[in-house]
Amino acid sequence: MKCTFCEIVKGNLPANVIWENENCLAFTPLEMEVDGHLLVIPKVHYNDVTDIYSVALSEVMNFAKECCNKIKYEHGYTGFNLLNASGKSAQQSVGHFHIHILPRKEEDGIEAWPKLGLGEDIYTSSHNKL
Numbered sequence: 034m035k036c037t038f039c040e041i042v043k044g045n046l047p048a049n050v051i052w053e054n055e056n057c058l059a060f061t062p063l064e065m066e067v068d069g070h071l072l073v074i075p076k077v078h079y080n081d082v083t084d085i086y087s088v089a090l091s092e093v094m095n096f097a098k099e100c101c102n103k104i105k106y107e108h109g110y111t112g113f114n115l116l117n118a119s120g121k122s123a124q125q126s127v128g129h130f131h132i133h134i135l136p137r138k139e140e141d142g143i144e145a146w147p148k149l150g151l152g153e154d155i156y157t158s159s160h161n162k163l
């Protein structure tokens with residue numbers, strides 16, 4: 034099955050592309066969860082955070098930062114939630130690495146950071162080198 038986001042990058046599927054640079058695209062999702070909701074993707078296909086190359090991840094994050102600054106200064110938003118789902122178990126819907134940008138304003142009533150309160154420490158040790 035073809036990757037929807039790769040087809041958008043190739044121009045084979047339409048998308049409302051807002052910003053683009055050499056390596057990344059920002060476009061509006063089909064379902065806008067909040068005003069100004071954007072998806073930021075690398076133009077090269079990576080499945081998720083576990084297989085994206087470091088350089089590509091850096092490029093996507095810097096591009097997302099630039100998008101946030103544009104939204105901040107051109108549209109008056111004061112905060113952002115950057116969301117990524119990696120893997121089916123994390124509810125990733127399209128298997129091409131992407132970051133959701135949710136622009137925020139004070140007291141906008143949006144709960145993008147749910148309090149789950151279900152966490153347990155799964156790590157047997159801490160402060161190890163990666």
Ligand SMILES: [Zn+2]
Pocket residue numbers: 036037038039040077078079128129
């Ligand atoms: Zn893809």
